[in-house]
Amino acid sequence: MLTAVTGQVITATGDRGKVNLVALGSLIAGDLAASQEIARFTGEYHDYQTILREGENTHAFISEVGQHLILFVQIPNDMPLGWARLLIQEAARKLEEVLNTQPEALESLDFSPEQEKLPDLFSSALDELWSNSG
């Protein structure tokens, strides 16, 4: 699973079961942010920080992908941890290379200031969200 450092889910693949990806994204971002800060406080910060959480049936890695993204990988517990760690860090590096390449032209987003009604559209959408409850 790939998220932004702010916790927004970008993409996920594999067996997700009933996992709530939105909540998981926010927790992964919080977890990495806290670990990075601990590393800074203790003078041990370096790029491509990785967190390992060992479980009974699966293990989970949380790895930095440059300054903006986070890679979360869950593996079965019969996979060698050292090997998985190497692969995940390599994947993180490759993802960062992709991020650093010039993107293809994106379609333009009509959020220009001339779109005066845009804030009103958001307000209406929120009104709808609120009034549709219960």
Next chain:
Amino acid sequence: MNINWQLRELNLKIVYYGPALSGKTTNLEQIHANVDPQRRSDLVSLKTSEDRTLFFDFLQLELGMICTLTPKLHLYTVPGQTFYEASRRLVLRGTDGVVFVADSSAARVNDNLLSWEKMKEHLDSFRMPMVGLPIVLQCNKQDLPDAITATALQTIMQTNGCPFFESVAIEGKGVFETLKAITRLVVEDVQSEVA
């Protein structure tokens, strides 16, 4: 702001910041209770055993499609207790806007001021100057006997003219108005960034 072109999502992060026990989590609880359950996530709360926020609360709202994208609001709170300063800073990272939830009690004016100043320091540390960042001041707990008015509080706090609202979050008063106001400011900011 983050746009996921594959999923056609516009993601915006809004942080509820403020001193301890000012009502940040209550705001999210009220929003969670009052919006369409199909269009919101579960409320994620990392709490201590005393039911105080340890790291953050999180709630995602999904709006209807606008300009071919589905906007999603990611709402976070920070822990208010003084000794969680480092955690507060982390939650602010990458935010698109801030709701500052102030405690309107006259006895807590200094707590509001200290929290506001610390927020400024944290934003500066991320090279996100407070000037220019969408901020809404919510003057909560207006039902307290010693509550001071929102006008008086924003004058004391010198909030640089940011919009302010009176609220009693525990009764849901002012919660939605605050959310709408910060969303509007964030959208206007995004527009000026994209332009």
